[in-house]
Amino acid sequence: MAETEIKPTPERSDCKVVLIGGSTGSIEVLLDLLPTLRAPLSFAIIIVLHRKNTADSTLADLLSHKTSLPLKEVDDKDSITAGSIYLAPADYHLLIEQNATFSLDDSEKVNHSRPSIDVTFESAAEIYGPSLVGVLLSGANADGKDGLIAIKKAGGLAVVQQPETAQAAFMPQQAILNAPIDYVVTIPELIRFVNQLNSFND
Amino acid sequence: MIEEQEVDLLLTDILDIYGYDFTHYTRASLKRRINRLWTLDKFPSFAELRYRVRTDADYLKRFIEELTVNVTEMFRDPLFYKTLRTQVLPSLMAKPFIRIWHAGCSTGEEVFSMAIILKEANLLTKSLLYATDLNSEVLETARKGIFSLAPMKQYSENYILSGGTQDFSGYYTAHYGRVKFSEEFVQKMVFSTHNLVSDRSFNEFDLILxxxxxxYFDKALQERVLTLFDESLGPLSYLALGAKETLKFSTIQSRYRKIENEKLWQKLK
Known part of the structure; x- marks a missing residue:
């Protein structure tokens, strides 16, 4: 049974990466969340969104205008640094290597998607284990559910946007039905949660 | 799910027995591919997967084909092709002969895209396109110039975005869900296996794609391959990489100038 109440998270200082996955209706959530994040951030944020298969950087521009933190669309072999926000590029799967660098993969779509949220979540779970928080937002397909299961298996935290507050409820619903979720959150709760994870915040 | 040490065992086997070196491929992607194949081919255990790879040379062919990613399309990143049309091809006009190398060409969609823009620039007759890949199977497909009909609508849209003004469907004939591209393109192509991990440069080129x-390569292997390309490029020739690939970690970067916003570089004198 999922909990809606947000407890203080004692393990917050261990959080190295917050992964955020979403599809239809998730950009709006990010536009609310990003301006609330205060620098410095004690972890990295990696965002995987289903997006149109175009190589333009409009989305990265849109998101980076909403935050004072460095935000970049990932290039091959970029390294992952705490305090930065990374956006998965269109038309590639985003994977994470042992040495905390990204690698890209243009193999078959997964869940009709490239980037696929599952692919990044599963890859990150293997590398970061319990120091990982996975957040799944609004969306209209079932991508992300298997990724959250992998994160939980590796000892990380699974957070899902409350379906009633999501523009497209299907993705969070599928996750809640099939994966062991730690927290189901409204948008204000999500904002509070992510900021609580930041061990530089008091 | 395959363990890290099991990946090591498998890669050592493949190198020792067959001479293919995958040890400098990026681990995360490789593991995903192996897991996928493990599930797809229903091996009950790692030991059985390993035994099959060690003892069955035919299976190894499949294994390598599935391990490497062979996803490709025509006119992928149309604006890249537009830049080729406007910035690169005009500077090749004066050359008596144009040599182009598609390294890791897979099933050849990009080679045919290149041939089309060369034809439209009236350069095809004096061009030769060398298309190489590690897998002989994908080269067989490429050599035939036969592709599935289904994605042609998308390719046609890409073609138009790349600055194409002809009727794209005029370049092929459709038959039972497949299309065959005109022979005039295949005649200007040379297909050969070439392993970027272990093989050497074999010519000097005006453009390498x-x-x-x-x-899919780690930084050390990337450096090896970029050096190989550097040795295969004459002064003022061009190098093209994928949309998210970069020269920024490489020692060859200082000898190249980047062209516009595309992943396209010109070698300095």
């Missing part, structure tokens, strides 16, 4: 291949 290696798009979305380096993403």
């Amino acid at each position: 290696c798009r979305n291949v380096l993403i």
